[in-house]
Amino acid sequence: MSARVTVQMADGWQGHLREAEWVFLDTALGPDMxxxxxxxxxxxxxxxxxxxxxxVVDAGDGVPQxxxxxxxxxxxxxxxALAVEFxxxxxEVVREHVVHRGFKDGDVAVGHVVREHVxxxxxxxxxxxxxxxxxxxx
Numbered sequence: 001m002s003a004r005v006t007v008q009m010a011d012g013w014q015g016h017l018r019e020a021e022w023v024f025l026d027t028a029l030g031p032d033m034x035x036x037x038x039x040x041x042x043x044x045x046x047x048x049x050x051x052x053x054x055x056v057v058d059a060g061d062g063v064p065q066x067x068x069x070x071x072x073x074x075x076x077x078x079x080x081a082l083a084v085e086f087x088x089x090x091x092e093v094v095r096e097h098v099v100h101r102g103f104k105d106g107d108v109a110v111g112h113v114v115r116e117h118v119x120x121x122x123x124x125x126x127x128x129x130x131x132x133x134x135x136x137x138x
Contacts, residue, residue: 018062025066029137030054033068036132042084051078052128069129087125091118 037052051070059065070081082088096116 018064022056022064025064026054026056030056030066030068032137033066033132033135036135037068037128040131041128042126047073047075048078048081048084051081068132083121083123084126085129086127088121088123090121092121093118 031054034052034054038049041049041052043049048070051073052068053071054066054068055071056064056066070078072078094114094117097114098111099114100111
């Protein structure tokens with residue numbers, strides 16, 4: 001005894017499949033990977049954490065491409081995102097900035113200007129994107 005099944009694909013099935021890929025990447029895989037990356041990223045100021053997001057873009061001929069990582073915020077690119085993920089050893093320029101120190105009981109905060117300078121950085125890698133990528137899913 002044998003059984004046979006014949007499958008016939010309806011016209012336009014490729015378009016429906018491509019549309020389902022876009023939806024899956026944008027509503028399931030992308031958000032899941034961002035959630036995992038946010039769970040793994042080290043937090044100091046939470047700027048890097050808050051910049052993590054995803055986008056689905058056209059890689060050509062309607063093929064969807066999922067991009068997950070740090071996206072620009074109001075201050076621009078989060079320049080240190082790669083240094084956190086892969087580590088960095090070498091010279092870096094620290095821009096001039098003001099450090100504010102607050103006091104208890106409502107006293108006024110005092111600002112201290114840190115001038116631009118060069119320092120030697122020894123940032124070990126703290127991967128957050130790669131572990132999110134390597135998670136077994138679905």
